[in-house]
Amino acid sequence: MITTDSLRERWAAFKEENPKARIRDAAQKLGVSEADLLATQVGETVVKLEGDFQEILKEVPTLGYVMALTRNDNIVHERKGIYENVSFNGHVGLVVGPDIDLRLFMSRWHFGFAVSESGRKSLQFFDLDGSAVHKIYLTDKSEERAYEAIVEKYQAVDQSTTLITVPYPEKAPDTPDEEIDAQGFKDAWLAMEDTHEFFGLLRKYKLGREQGLRFAPEGHAQLISVEQFKKVFVTAAEREVPIMVFASNAGCIQIHSGPVKKLVEMGPWYNVLDPEFNMHLREDQINTIWVTRKPTKDGVVTGLDLFDKEGNSIALIFGKRKPGVPELKEWQEIVNDVAAA
Template identity: 65%
Template sequence: MTTDTLSLKTRWADFRRQNPKSRIRDAAKQLGVSETELLVTGVGQTVVRLAGDFRELLKQVSSLGYVMALTRNDVLVHERKGVYEKVSFNNHVGLVLGPDIDLRLFMHRWQWGFAVNENDRRSLQFFDAQGEAIHKIYLTDQSNLAAYENLVAAFRSDDQSDRLLIAPSDEKVADKPDAAIDVPGFQSSWLAMQDTHEFFGLLRQYSVGRQQGLRLAPEGHAQLLSMDILKQVFANAADRDVSIMVFVSNPGCIQIHTGSVKKLVQMGPWYNVLDPAFNLHLNETLVDQVWLTKKPTADGIVTALELFDKTGQNVALVFGERKPGKPELDTWRVAVADALAASLTGV
């Protein structure tokens, strides 16, 4: 598929006049195109196409200083301010392991990069072959603008055209029927886990989808919850100053916040964390299921909340703050247990 850029540019301009507060991702859906196709209409004006090895670019992002990292999917937007530190790659898998910016990067999905200037709000934006946003890096008032301009110049593409080729969406692989799964073996392996990172391999070993795996979990190790309980867990964590970990993912990036949450605000269908260094925006209408899971590790049970969208995609995980070698926080377990208890009593 190729973009009829001139026509789309006109439609995009008309849309913005009629919907000045609409986000580009929402506009793209309403116009029936990808976000990248809308963005590329600005090449030569507000947008610069980037090229080269994006791994090398990311290694240099630390020169920008204090920035805002944004990773999202259809359901959640995760924004975290800080400095890109300890950036490393093992082939196409990358890590950013600073105390503030904490990322897992899957570079085989990173197809396009752009430098964007939206009314002097400068950013680096990266997209997959389907035109879906993977990760964005926004400058703040504390960022190094000269370093940004140098980085854009170094990775500026020779191709500054306003045309691109969008790949078709990936086909979703259907889960096997439950009857085809070795459920006793799967449950036994679940109970034998020594690390939460083993869970992905466990799903692959038994050919089980993640949501399906929670349905087939050993008794007492997975429970379907309501959105109200999820929000109560956040409220408990905020009231009691419990440090939590919030993972938001798409196929190309996982972004993690570790720390407290304080300012919780409901705005229509959006449930928000609005703290100085961390913002989370959760569209409740797009959440299909929330699960409470308990996974054994060498350090004891690890309790998590897992969110799924209406396609069955896992879009977020929430844990109490923890490190390997240490049991999870008792205060986190109590925050979850109290939210469950309140739901049962109606308090």
């Protein structure tokens, strides 16, 4: 449990010295969570929310055109559009539209806030450890009255600044390589008919995600450099080949499907700065990038899988496709040419 007054003062001092710092970076520097910092502003610029977050999300389409933000430590994924086709099956949710495309894992949605910062209004949701799961920002095209109605309806009775966050245990180490049924895993990989089967194979053979790529059949997983990765983006932009960019954390996967155009490098960040889609990728935190080739009923699906130094997934990149439709040959050619260079 974090008490408020001292933390509020520490954060105010930090902002004074670091006026451009993001709240996530401030939280890391101060040794607390992002949700802990937001809680210090309850009663001022922040309103605590309570109730069923699934029900809140079902009302988000009333906000109209908004910006959805999902991130992990090393990538920020921002997509503008309208929340459509919001549905839930138990604790798993879907938002499926041409612009906003999400997979939601509601067991990791523990705290909610309505936030007004420098005139920007948002709904922000956090995991039990206080890390951000998903944020929804109003734009100048959004329905502000619908936003105010959601905040009023789901405003928590308890508007104290106290928040109890609980850290998750550290990730368990991978199974030692020598204990892996390597041939069984390779055979199962080659027998896949859908890319989603891959996660089941990792569980069955007790492999970590990157570990599974190391055990891939020959020719089905290949390491490339950060420069090669950027070459894929540059070439896709030049040839106007639409791609899919997946960014995720424990509670949300957010997907952009479409072209990328304006690519900008700023310090350690590699950015896509398009009107509807922004990506901010910490390229200095990328440890490995794998080209993966997985068999499906529709042919081979080619992807890029990025990992940090701890083996955590940063992002997944594919050519734009839908189930039942073969992968774009233009995407396959771009990746194969870059990987062969």
